[in-house]
Amino acid sequence: MKERSLAVFTVLSQLAVGALWFWAVAGWATGQPVAAGDGWTLPVLGAVLAVMLSGLAASFLHLGAPSSAWRACSNLRSSWLSREILCASLFAGVVAALIVLLRLDAGTAALRRGLAGLAALLGLLLLACMAQAYRLRTVPAWDTWITPASFAGTALLLGSLGVGAGLAFAPADTMGGVENWRRAFFLAALMLLGLQLALFRFWMTRWRAPRRISHLARIRVALGGCGLVLLGALLVAGGGTALPVVAFGVVLGAETAGRLLFYETRTEREL
């Protein structure tokens, strides 16, 4: 499990991107753009930035020579890893800039919307670069359409559930009626979790897992199943503030287990 730190980086960065997207979509749909400076925009953006920075910090733990990390963007010409790191850094930088503008109540609305749109675009580029970085032609287990599909699925699933769980702490009139939005996010998360589990099952039938890591697959499926039950309960009965957070934690655990399993599919060559 040498790639634990990379699993954390990829999952957290996908969560940050997905959360920004869902918050932006909700803002657009309610006519309250994400950069409008209402009470909940700053906490959401702050959480997005904190999660992305945490992921980047985790990625440093994977490096054998962190002091050379500043060279990581030196091969933009051909290295998808360089491009991924650049996009992640720019994403964090743009979100930070937007937070500063909102905090200081500076800049025009157009500038803020532009930065928000740029952040959303950088998030998309980050996911694309991340997927391409793992689609190595020499690693058949990763070089399939399942890699970008599962990365996108993680971003959307964790993003929707993360924003939905965060809204559990928001006043009822947030976004013109927070309860409907919470239910929409939880419904989206339920469907996405079902898709992720179906994709996972399809992927596992193509790859025969050695017994030594099949327990990870069981954990992933078990947590995913619990997540489905919790999300169903949230849609039916609501859930205050505790249940959404628990549901988010369970699904985050499921996605992390799935990501750890993804890294295990690369066969270590003994040549």
Add this chain to the structure above:
Amino acid sequence: MNRFAFYFDSSSCTGCKACQVACKDHNRLPVGVTWRRVREVSGGGWERRGDAWVSSVFAYQLSLACNHCQRPICLEVCPAAAYRQRPDGIVILDSSRCLGCRYCGWACPYGTPQYDERLGRTSKCHGCFEQVDAGQPPTCVAACPMRALDFGDHAELLARHGSAGVVFPLPEADLTEPALSVTPHREAGRAAREGARLAGGPEGGEP
């Protein structure tokens, strides 16, 4: 020399590892890092013929270093641009630029980049380019007592020795186009068939 390449005669190699030891000694490599490594490929078993059991066990050796590929994926993927390729095709890694991310090790289908836990950086065979430039053979080639290793221009080596293309268990050559010419052992075909049969079987439990 237009294109540097290694030649390896698997039919002559005894697996003595003189090449591996010479490379390790010359380059002062630490424990766990082997730029040239010798691997045994074995198979077969016991077959019943009438009332008798006959052994069909076989084994042969593969001596592998960096293949200084035509399309070096290590150079493509390294985020620190730590790799460069000389006009003669020798791929050199500047370990001082290395981040220790091990991405090149993931990408290389031959397992050539070797991560040094002590330094936190990766290193690999550089073809003893300084010796080659001085008209001398690489250390591993000079050390081989069976003369199973050679080096030279890729086209000349292919013309002289031919090429088996892919020799089991090496990956498909079109992935990175290695500058490598191999004379296969007579049992390489049987090893490939057994390997394919084993790869197609169940590997483990249900998830």
